Structures are given as C-alpha cells and as structure tokens.
Amino acid sequence: xxxxxxxxxxxxxxxxxxxxxxxxxxxxxxxxxxxxxxxxxxxxxxxxxxxxxxxxxxxxxxxxxxxxxxxxxxxxxxxxxxxxxxxxxxxxxxx
Numbered sequence: 001x002x003x004x005x006x007x008x009x010x011x012x013x014x015x016x017x018x019x020x021x022x023x024x025x026x027x028x029x030x031x032x033x034x035x036x037x038x039x040x041x042x043x044x045x046x047x048x049x050x051x052x053x054x055x056x057x058x059x060x061x062x063x064x065x066x067x068x069x070x071x072x073x074x075x076x077x078x079x080x081x082x083x084x085x086x087x088x089x090x091x092x093x094x095x
Contacts, residue, residue: 044080048073 055061055069 044077048077051076 052069052073055072056066058069061069
C-alpha cells in the first residue's frame with residue numbers, strides 16, 4: 001500500500017513540474033510582454049501627437065503646407081513599425 005502512495009505522489013510531483021510550473025512562468029512572461037507593449041504603444045502615440053503639434057506650430061507650415069506634419073509623423077511611425085517588425089524572429093515552417 002505504501003508503494004502505491006509513493007508512486008501517486010511521484011506522479012503528482014512530476015506532472016506539476018512538467019506542466020503547471022512552466023505554464024506559470026509563461027503566464028508571467030506573457031503578462032509582462034502585454035503590459036510592456038501597452039506602455040510602448042501609449043508612449044508612441046503620445047510622442048507622435050507631441051511631434052505633430054510641434055511641427056504644426058512651426059511658422060512655415062501655413063495653409064498650403066498643413067498636410068506636411070501629418071505626412072512626416074506618419075512616415076516616422078511607419079519606419080519605426082518596420083524596424084520593430086524586423087526584430088521579430090521568423091519561424092521555420094519548412095518541416
């Protein structure tokens with residue numbers, strides 16, 4: 001009877017070690033990733049709105065060139081998005 005209880009206790013510890021503990025660590029990593037991406041996105045929006053307002057207040061941006069600040073900020077955000085996407089590793093789906 002003692003051997004069966006030892007075997008069950010060993011199985012429980014093994015399952016916890018191989019399933020529950022890795023899922024907890026993945027959950028923490030995922031939580032920090034989501035929280036960090038929300039903060040980075042909020043910062044990017046606030047900085048781009050600030051840059052837009054700064055460019056709009058510049059004297060040469062009168063009625064004929066009023067589209068230029070929007071174009072500049074959009075191109076900068078597009079370039080930053082492309083740089084960020086280049087940092088994402090590609091998965092190898094050949095097999």
